[in-house]
Amino acid sequence: GQQLNQSPQSMFIQEGEDVSMNCTSSSIFNTWLWYKQDPGEGPVLLIALYKAGELTSNGRLTAQFGITRKDSFLNISASIPSDVGIYFCAGNTGNQFYFGTGTSLTVIP
């Protein structure tokens, strides 16, 4: 069953604003991944995290692997219209791979 709680479910923001979303679980994860998916396309890997406490950036995106290994967040700074899409967290507990429920991001120009 679903073990990743992702929030918020949706966000409507003004262009230029910063965005923050997160995933939490009751289970310990070995890896945390963040994907972006455009309609009708496959998820694209944005950031991969492999160690507790790891903070990684990819351009305007920053993600962190929580110290407890049970959570992760993704921040997007200075949002632009092409940031629109659904963002999924995902992770591996060592036994199984899980997806979060997704955060739908709308950027208003």
Next chain:
Amino acid sequence: DTEVTQTPKHLVMGMTNKKSLKCEQHMGHRAMYWYKQKAKKPPELMFVYSYEKLSINESVPSRFSPECPNSSLLNLHLHALQPEDSALYLCASSQDRSIETQYFGPGTRLLVL
């Protein structure tokens, strides 16, 4: 190169048809996955191949039949599908099951009439 390719991009089939979806990667990955995704939902795992052997079948109906001819190719054979099987079918690959950083293909949009 982190590319996973899938063909066809779109597929329309009747409930009596037989068709196949194809997936290919040349990253040397030894784990490959099939997912089904409905609109605005996360991908749902169907099958996992590890070193060309089926390692996970998530109770998928037998009208879906996976095949891994070699380490670079993954097929999904479709037969006697139902309209509720209409979805985006995604293929992914990872280095192996111990490092499950999965890279996804663009998907096949399937419509069953």
